[in-house]
Amino acid sequence: MRANAINGAHLLILLASLALAGYAASFVLGDPLALIMLAWFLGAVIGHDLILFPIYALADRAADRLANLAPVSPLNYVRVPVLGTALTFVLFFPGIIGQGAPTYRAATGQTQEPYLVRWLILVGVLFATSGLCYAIRSYRARR
Amino acid sequence: MRGTMSARTQRWRPSGRGPAWRSPLRGPWLTSVFGAVLLATLPLVIITGLLDYLAYGPRFGQAIPGDVGWLHLPFFDWPTRPSWLFRLTQGLHVVLGLIVIPVVLAKLWSVIPRLFHWPPARSLVQVLERLTLLLLVGGILFEIATGVLNIQYDYLFGFSFYTAHYYGAWVFIGGFLAHVALKLPKMVRALRSRSLRTELRTSRANTEPEPRDPDGLVARGPRRPTMSRRGALGLVFGGSALLGVLSAGQTLGGASRSAAILLPRGRSYGDGPNDFQVNRTASAAAITPAATGSAWRLTLSGGGAPLRFDRTVLQAMPQHTAELPIACVEGWSTTQTWSGVRLRDLAALAGIPEPASAVVSSLERSGFNRVTLQANQVLDPESLLALRVNGAVLSPDHGFPARIIVPALPGVHCTKWVRSIEFRKP
Known part of the structure; x- marks a missing residue:
């Protein structure tokens, strides 16, 4: 009896959620680019779950052998700057690769010229800091 | 060679249940920590976003998209005081929206075994729940992708940013409300199952997997930890802090602006009286x-x-x-x-x-x-x-x-x- 009530409540919540989403989606049905929006919506899920996740999971698996490379494992000292590099690239790639230059220029009156160098410096700082931390850690472990 | 192959096959297909998850950190407690942080922050991102729609003056037909039916906060005249109101709401929306990205990614990482769970559903309710999860995950990733491109003036997607980001938000809200309603008790139970303070004091060597859970988040054959939970939380929230430093300056201004090195509005225009951020140049607007x-x-x-x-x-x-x-x-x-x-x-x-x-x-x-x-x-x-x-x-x-x-x-x-x-x- 109680399980049925819980199941009923679950069902109601789920239906309400789907109804709200369906109602929101109904407003873009007439939009000539509605299919492209849907493609981006589904593409975002596929891009994350079936492309990005497997890539980083496999890359991390491949990096596993670093774990036993030295008395102090360098694994996390590689992971952290690599993740910082990937995160900043994925979020800020338009400036870094000069994507959307005309709209950027119209909006700001500037070019995207400095971003690539700035990002490379940021990446350099991430790796250098991590390397320095690793060196200090290894030195301490040896003593 | 043959031994490696069969070991690998076995690792990937234990009784045909999909990939074998190995992380010793995955588990309801860790998922719930990320969930609790998102539960505390995402409503603020949602509400500031919906407020910004009102700031455009929908009653004068000048908010985009125009007719949104029931999908809006109650209308009111957007005030002129405090004068920094829009600066605050929109600054919070964008900066907080960026800061939560690493937490969203970590949350998705922590529950990804559920995606490959077999069979995917055993009942109609489970089929519907899977559908709402698609709204939840698709919704947040769609909002992040369109929002992140928009703040960099990159209209790669081709459709109207306002329309897509607004209705996408409501699709997400639907998925989010259902997810919170269904999972909140589970989250609270999981958070109580371990002490945050203890976890923050536990080193990598002493990190143990969480007890096996019915949802299958905890790995059946976990490997030795390469990172403590403290380290994992530090990594994720460190990512958030990095994005905070890289973005807050575009709205805080002053010296912090120059820290927003990868965003358009971190740039300097010079020292003159007119040397501040331009939004749409005279030449782009064809002003002669x-x-x-x-x-x-x-x-x-x-x-x-x-x-x-x-x-x-x-x-x-x-x-x-x-x-x-x-x-x-x-x-x-x-x-x-x-x-x-x-x-x-x-x-x-x-x-x-x-x-x-x-x-x-x-x-x-x-x-x-x-x-x-x-x-x-x-x-x-x-x-x-x-x-x-x-x-x-x-x-x-x-x-x-x-x-x-x-x-x-x-x-x-x-x-x-x-x-x-x-x-x-x-």
Whole structure:
């Protein structure tokens, strides 16, 4: 009896959620680019779950052998700057690769010229800091 | 060789249940920590986003998308006080929206075994739940992708940003509310299952997997930890901190602005009075020197016959100065000292001292070239038709010969290159 009530409540919540989403989606049905929006919506899920996740999971698996490379494992000292590099690239790639230059220029009156160098410096700082931390850690472990 | 192969096959297909998860950190407690952080922050991102829709003035038909049915917060007149209101709401929306990204990714990582769970559903309710999870995950990733591209003026997606981001938000809200309603008790139980303080003191060597859970988040054959939970939390929230440093400056301004090294609004324009962030250049708006030169006139209408003023006459009127932020939907802002004629003085001149609204038109022929201001936005003593900024004549990119500046009004509605103002009677 109680399980049925819980199941009923679950069902109601789920239906309400789907109804709200369906109602929101109904407003873009007439939009000539509605299919492209849907493609981006589904593409975002596929891009994350079936492309990005497997890539980083496999890359991390491949990096596993670093774990036993030295008395102090360098694994996390590689992971952290690599993740910082990937995160900043994925979020800020338009400036870094000069994507959307005309709209950027119209909006700001500037070019995207400095971003690539700035990002490379940021990446350099991430790796250098991590390397320095690793060196200090290894030195301490040896003593 | 053969041994490795069979070991691998076995690892990937233990009793045909999909990949074998190995992380010793995955488990309900860790998922719930990320979930709790998102539960505390995402409502703020959602509400500030929906408020920004109201700031555009949907009742005047100038919010985008136009007719949204029931999908909006209760309408109210967007206030002019505090003058930093839009700066705050939109700054929070964008900066917080960026800061949560690593937490969203970590949360997805922590529950990814559920995606490959076999069979995917055993009942109708489970099928529906999977569907709402698609709304939840697709919704947040879609909002992140469109939002992140928009703040960099990259319209790679081709469709209307406003329309897609607004309705995408409601799809996400549907998925989010259902997920919270269904999982909240589970989250609270999981959070109580371990002490955060203890976890923050546990080293990698002492890190043990969580007890096996019915949802299968905890790995069946976990490997030895390469990172403590403390380290994992530090990594994720460190990522958030990095994004905070890289983005907060575009709205906080001052010295912090230069830390926003990868965002358009972290850039400097120089040291002159007009050297601050431009939103849409005069050349992009096709504003010619001929249209803004000595032939330019401001037309005021609404009362009797339309009045026309040139710049000299406007400059001879009582001038007022206000230090006000200009804030944009991309979450950046900058505070400058503007001076010019009060809009309410112009309304009185036009013969309508208590207007119900005012329609401002720009010389620009496309884009945000027309805006309706509410009564409170016309009558605020700091609402100006600005002729100067920081003591200097406005530059072409900042709206020469005259622009609107109204406290707490979204930047795109602070019309540049003003051509006419029509005051409307109550």
